[in-house]
Amino acid sequence: MTTVSYREIYAVVSRIPRGRVATYGQIARLAGIPGHARQVGYALGRSDGQGPVPWHRVVNAKGMISPRADGSWMELVQRLLLEGEGVIFDEHGRIPLSRFQWRPAS
DNA sequence: CCACTGACGAGTG
DNA sequence: GCACTCGCCAGTG
Numbered sequence: 011m012t013t014v015s016y017r018e019i020y021a022v023v024s025r026i027p028r029g030r031v032a033t034y035g036q037i038a039r040l041a042g043i044p045g046h047a048r049q050v051g052y053a054l055g056r057s058d059g060q061g062p063v064p065w066h067r068v069v070n071a072k073g074m075i076s077p078r079a080d081g082s083w084m085e086l087v088q089r090l091l092l093e094g095e096g097v098i099f100d101e102h103g104r105i106p107l108s109r110f111q112w113r114p115a116s
Numbered sequence: 117c118c119a120c121t122g123a124c125g126a127g128t129g
Numbered sequence: 130g131c132a133c134t135c136g137c138c139a140g141t142g
Binding site for chain 2: 046047052054076077079
Binding site for chain 3: 013014015016038043045046047048049052053056
């Protein structure tokens with residue numbers, strides 16, 4: 011299939027374990043739509059509070075929290091939630107993916 | 117039904 | 130490492 015409902019994306023995001031993070035591109039691949047990282051971002055933006063989706067565990071490929079269009083406070087909330095789970099940010103505001111990126115059970 | 121709206125990523129210079 | 134380009138698509142009003 012080449013189409014994806016946002017629902018499918020939320021399902022994948024929901025699998026991210028506590029204390030780990032995943033990238034948009036990674037979620038897209040796991041959802042079966044490689045190359046559609048953007049759609050993942052759009053979907054999460056819409057989920058915002060809609061359900062038990064750990065949206066805060068998704069960051070961009072640089073390991074940074076993606077800036078919201080509206081300069082929303084959500085960015086700060088996201089960082090606090092992650093730090094609360096033990097995720098560390100370096101001096102550049104980046105999360106060392108080598109250490110915290112979620113690696114689905116092989 | 118149509119127009120607009122967004123949390124990205126890989127490649128190139 | 131930074132600036133820019135291009136490909137990507139489901140929802141909402």
